[in-house]
Amino acid sequence: MNVDGDRLREDIETNAAFGAVDVEQGTGRTVFAGTEPNRRARDRFVERLKQAGLDVRVDSVGNIAGRWSPPGADAEPIATGSHLDSVPRGGIFDGPLGVYGALEAVRTIQNADVELTHPIEVVCFTEEEGQRFAGGTLGSSVAAGNRSAESALQLTDDAGTDLETALSEIGYNGTDRVDADEWDAWIELHIEQGERLETADVPVGVVTTITGITHCEVTIDGEENHAGTTSMDERADALSAAGEFIVDFERVARERSSEERTAVGTVGKINAEPNATNIVPGRVEMNLDIRSIEYGSIDEMVDQAQRSLDRIAAERNVSTAFEREFDVRPVSMDERCREVAHSACEAAGIETLEMHSGAFHDTMHVANATDAGLLFAPSRNGVSHSPREWTDWDDCSVATQALAETLVSLAT
Ligand SMILES: [Zn+2]
Known part of the structure; x- marks a missing residue:
């Protein structure tokens, strides 16, 4: 089972063009929830999900899920994904690596000779970065039942437009359900946004705890x-x-x-x-x-x-x-997800490092609803939320391979 690094790179590069900004150094994009660049990024993602044979659903707050249910896979789904929105002049990996890495992992498993007992669901959450409507992790908070869809839809941006209107303008006010309670387990792949992996020269981080934050x-x-x-x-x-x-x-x-x-x-x-x-x-x-x-x-x-x-x-x-x-409060990652990630990576010859996350992620909410895990890929010089954010394509491939191995272990 081997991920196709070129296919993953093409997906991330295509996505990087939506909301692309002019910068002297690096590659940046600005993609806020419910905007035209966000519509284009979502349309492309949905198209790629369908091309891989996944059944696509969109919920009322715009969360997108594509489910792959091979024959015999009738247990609760294993879900994986991240977000496609960005901060102003953000990087091209923060979010998209986890979304397209999830899709690439599924395509890789489809090509391999494995029999799954659980379907796999590829998810894109609405507005993780919180730049337009809420403080962040909006879509995942609804999917995990930590916030009601009704209250989320009434959130307004600075111009007074509410989320419901913004989503209907781009065609992503869905009628389906994306419910984290239905998932047997969840794994998110994300860039580290720090330099511990780079310093240790290890390709994959397995997160133990997501930090608590007080303001x-x-x-x-x-x-x-x-x-x-x-x-x-x-x-x-x-x-x-x-x-x-x-x-x-x-x-x-x-x-x-x-x-x-x-x-x-x-x-x-x-x-x-x-x-x-x-x-x-x-x-x-x-x-x-x-x-x-x-x-x-x-x-x-x-x-x-x-x-x-x-x-x-x-x-x-x-x-x-x-x-x-x-x-x-700090959120601990599930013991089973962590153990499976370590052992699946070890069996595939991929070195892992345990670390905490100093930043919030959608996984923080999902952990309230089901067993959740978080994997990190290296960030060059630890830079993120910047056009200088970078993860080598080889590192993207290895981290996606780690995700695929973990998903197979969880789904069989
Ligand atoms: Zn992110």
């Missing part, structure tokens, strides 16, 4: 005043207080990560008011992103950030507010 909003109120006439000891400078907090929070995250490697903390967004050269800043709003595969590590970093803020408030004569506004 906090921090507000510091000082006193806005004239930068020339307010003496240094009369000030309540919100931005200087914020600066001290940022450095302190970085220390907290560094200390935590020295104990537990996956712990990371970032102040990624800051807004100072009035943001003028000659005015002592009166107010700062900051947003923290805190992640770890250990929920206790996240809690501890949140506690320490709050304590640091309290200390700074007392020492600098500013008032502060701290809100934990977004919180998702």
